[in-house]
Amino acid sequence: MTGATLAAVKLDRQELVRVLRTEGDNDTADRVEAQLPDRIDTERDADALAGVGLDRTQLMAKLAGGALGGTIAP
Template identity: 70%
Template structure:
């Protein structure tokens, strides 16, 4: 699944998870994050696949996702 790095950071900050948002911003991840391809980088920044899927299921990312 693809999602915009900027949108991920925005949602994390909205939820008050500024530490993870800062790590994502400074991680070197591309502007379009592929959750499968970049799973290790996301986990290293403190956002594991289970957490990310929970946020996605909650609708926090609106329509910025592509299958």
């Protein structure tokens, strides 16, 4: 489907922090720990994610690659 919007992704903050640290991105991991809620919703928390230097497209790419254990909401 062209022009479709990305589905919201929900994941645990600590899972995202783990992946970021595994990738060596400790600065972003520290910001995620300090600024994002325990349960991240990419739609609800889009501004906060952008504030720490992440966007929905980056997270979706990580999910597609199997790096994160989040669930894609309908």
